[in-house]
Amino acid sequence: MSQLQRLCVLGLLLLAIYTLPAHAQQLKVSGTVLRPDKKTPLAGAGVIRLSTSTGTLTDEAGRFTLLVKPNDSILVRAVGFRPVVYQVKPELGTTQQLLFVLQEEVQQIREVEVSTAPLLVKRPEEQLKPAIKPPPPVPARPPTLVFNPVSYFSKEGKQRRKLRKYLTKEEEKRQRQEVERLLQEQEEAKQNYNRFFKDNTGYQ
Structure with missing residues (x-):
């Protein structure tokens, strides 16, 4: 055997010696993930190797296969279920069969109280007051009757005096009715404005 052949054989032996422990440390883990009834498989559950953050998903039958190292930790989780962490046993040269049953995660919902009380708005420091309609223009006064001494004591003069008194009273x-109407509108506007405020002093 030539020297070159000896070197090749020696290199192959060294390579086999260094790679054998690495392959021997790999474990094949297989298993099934079930729902709480322990009968229905849970598809799409994540099986993650925590040391490397790599993993796989379960198939429709809930089965999975993953390569790990001894004493590795496996995280099994799914949406709506409590996660489970499992530490792999150092059993070299064998395929470990595992079974995980995930329990549903119950979330408590707080009760919501519905109140029918009216909404009270605190009056700001500066608030626009409701506009009050200006009073309508006062119509022109009735024409003043010209005093005529000749006709003052006549029948026509008496009728004119009665007419003038009647027009004055009307x-x-x-005018009194118009003033009362304006005061009433102002009071209604004040009440409508104050009902939106807690202290009821919004309109002055």
């Missing part, structure tokens, strides 16, 4: 009555 004008005073109309």
Whole structure:
């Protein structure tokens, strides 16, 4: 055997010696993930190797296969279920069969109280006051009757005096009604404005 052949054989032996422990440390883990009834498989569950953050997903039958190292930790989780962590046993040269049953994660929902109380708005420091309609223009006063001494004591003069008194009373009555109407509108506007405020002093 030539020297070159000896070197090749020696190199192959050294390579086999260094690679054999690495292959021997790999473990094949297989298993099934089930729902809480222990009968229904859980598809799409994640099986993750925590040391490398690599993993796989379960198939439709809930089965999975993963290569790990001894004493590695496996995380099994799924949406809506409590996660499970499992530490691999150092059994070299064998395929470990595992079975995981995930329990549903119950989330408590807080009760919500519905109140029918009216919404009270605190009055700001500066608030626009409701606009009050300006009073309508006062119509022109009735024409003043010209005094005529000749016809003052006549029948026509008496009728004119009665007419003038009547027109004067009607004008005073109309003005009083107009003032009362304006005061009533102002009071209603004040009440409508204050009902939105807690202290009821919004409109001054």
